[in-house]
Amino acid sequence: MSQEKFHQAIQQIDQLNAQDPNTEHYKGNDYPKELLYAQRMSEALDRFEPQAKESLKIAARAQHIARWKIDRQVYPMDRAGYLRWRTDLKKMHAELTGSILDKVGYDPEFIKEVGDLIQKKLLKKNNDTQTLEDVVCLVFLDYYFVDFSEKHTEEKLISILQKTWAKMSEKGQAAALALNLSTPTRALIEKALS
Known part of the structure; x- marks a missing residue:
């Protein structure tokens, strides 16, 4: 694992999530909601799968990257609207993460692997997707x-x-x-x- 690239990627994901206007009160402090979620995802992955691959660690951290940018309220409030919102979110999360990974120097194959994980491709067939x-x-x-x-x-x-x-x-x-x-x-x- 390239520690330098990995730390830069995590740092940039966190910087973007720190801009979340929504906050969550937790243990006496207010946190940007998606930043707190991302940290919880990383901690849970470390407990559940300590030997997780680099791509899986990044996908877990970026699972909800900038989620507030696509508002649920602009979609119909039915099941079809919910599913379309979720699909659009996954696509945006994968694209935003991909642009960060590209900037810090990851190759296209790795970026695609992370994007596929974020979009939950091959669930039940790919072990890393299932772990996520x-x-x-x-x-x-x-x-x-x-x-x-x-x-x-x-x-x-x-x-x-x-x-x-x-x-x-x-x-x-x-x-x-x-x-x-x-x-x-x-x-x-x-x-x-x-």
């Missing part, structure tokens, strides 16, 4: 599910948990069950899996 999906699910369950659950019905939450579970590998599912989850979250997961 597992980490996305772990971060969601660990940091975002409790707030998310306050806005939705139990029926919807169970459906979301079942879909999340289906996207994960067995290793990811085991890691999810090992998280320090709240009692209501754990009960919902058990209900969703029964």
Whole structure:
């Protein structure tokens, strides 16, 4: 791994995410939302897959790069609108990350590999894509599910948990069950899996 290039890439991803106008209050401080998310992704990947490849480490850090630039509200508020928003986001995340990687000197093949990971190409067929999906699910369950659950019905939450579970590998599912989850979250997961 080229430490210098890697650190430059991570630094530039973080600089862009630090511009997020949305903040999240965490442990007594306010953080740019996507910067905090990116750091959580890297930490979760390090715990879940300590030997992760360089491309996977960058894809995890850039998973939501500049996400605030494409507003969900400009898409129809139905499933089709949601899916189109997600697809456009993934494309933008891959392009922004690609331009950073190009600037710091990565070759086109590596840039394509990172872009494919960010866009979740070959999920269930590519181990690195699957690992990234597992980490996305772990971060969601660990940091975002409790707030998310306050806005939705139990029926919807169970459906979301079942879909999340289906996207994960067995290793990811085991890691999810090992998280320090709240009692209501754990009960919902058990209900969703029964």
